[in-house]
Amino acid sequence: MTTASRMSQTIAPVVASIKGCTRRYPGVLALDNATFDVAPGEVRALLGKNGAGKSTLIRMLTGAEIPDSGTVLIDGVELTQTGSGRAQESFERGVRVVYQELSLVPGMTLAENLFLGRWPRKGGVIQYAMMETEATEAMARLGLDLPPDRLVAGLSPAEQQLLEIARAMLGKPRLVILDEPTSSLAAAEADKVMAAVKRVAAQGIAVIYVSHRMNEIRQIAHSATIMRDGRIIDTVDVKGADTREIVRLMLGSEASQAAVLEDRSCPEIVLEVRELALAPKLSSISFSLRKGEVLGIAGLLGSGRTELLQSIIGVRRFDKGDVLADGQSVKFAGYKEMVRRGFGYTPESRKEEGIVPLLGVDENTLATNFPGVSRNGILSARRMAQATRGIIDRLHIKTARTDTPIGTLSGGNQQKVVIGRWVYAGSRILLLDEPTRGVDVEAKAQIYAIIRQLASEGRSIIFVSSEIEELPLVCDRVLVLRDGAMQEEFKSPNIDQDTLMAACITGH
Known part of the structure; x- marks a missing residue:
């Protein structure tokens, strides 16, 4: 008998249940025969890496999704409505959800x-x-x-x-679901939210708490359900659970994989960050980046990874500290100046900030240097096509024409164009924020290969990702950002996924 089944027998009554639910999307098994329940006054942590099935399970409980098979019950009564009526049915029975945004x-x-x-x-x-x-x-x-x-x-x-x-x-809520409620908060503010969660549970309301922050989970959760690949792997008692064991359950067999990359970077320092601070996320960040190195930045959602890259590239003005490029201070240089110095930046939100969907692949690729494809101040169609074709061929971008609207391409090919923009510009230091988010497995492997090739040519790359398992596959070195500072360093070929994940989710 699993821990989950033992706990379900000892905790009664049950506020909400999912019994044998399966949900498929085209090419994806999002939820695989999942069974889950939560009791009044219980705080249940829900853990799993990106794509584990947490969001689908939540949407089942709120009525936003209908299972292909299985049942969803609130206070023992099955949800039977379809369409928007199902969400209203769930709401009327007391299910509430607070999303991260x-x-x-x-x-x-x-x-x-x-x-x-x-x-x-x-x-x-x-x-x-x-x-x-x-x-x-x-x-x-x-x-x-x-x-x-x-x-x-x-x-x-x-x-x-x-x-x-x-x-x-x-x-009269019966179940409150909180999706990463402290991801954007500093530690002191997060404490206020956790105190509120305890108050909610003390009123007999069941709480599902989605987070990766083990220090928070240990403070407020009674139990933790771990998901992987759409399946519920186990439910464990938080007090007696070892963090490394939880990580092993989250990652499965992948936890044994280790990087086998050969670090070919040279000793030359091209970027140095000294005691950079940006309230409330970053308190004292110091690190260096070498020529030809792929440096990974690992950290939980809300740890300040994006703010760090934006501070370096000049999008944000940091509070104190310094940034040096080739030994020269570029403190508060601004975005245009950093680009002029050879920096490139791909934002986390590709669709909102990285591309102009209605413009062509050519215009999106060449936006960093239109003068390079102009004649007498006028864009040359021939030069644009020639320059774009060079990037398309080099990065293996799948598109029928150079002027195809980029919005019609797959996510992986869009991301290649965003990276290709800085290859075309000749940028030597690339800051990549979640460069594989929303792309399929094949495209991810291609992007890894592109990054390694760029590094072998002498470009230096900072690779930020919330998908811990991919960092050892592409990075020479990985730094763990936690509690506003760089806490630990891992070097290839000794970057172990479960150890890296444990370093990210361990508390103070």
């Missing part, structure tokens, strides 16, 4: 935000007094003492997150 309107009051989309009316008139009374009561249940007529724009990040949770407390 905040959905507040800054220009509205706390009360207006809590009742957003369902403001109480009488005779067509909004009942503000009723809203403010109920908003005050909902916030008080979390220990949040704020005037309901205050604007959300004046709240701290922690207060905004607490307001999202307070919205879930309206009515």
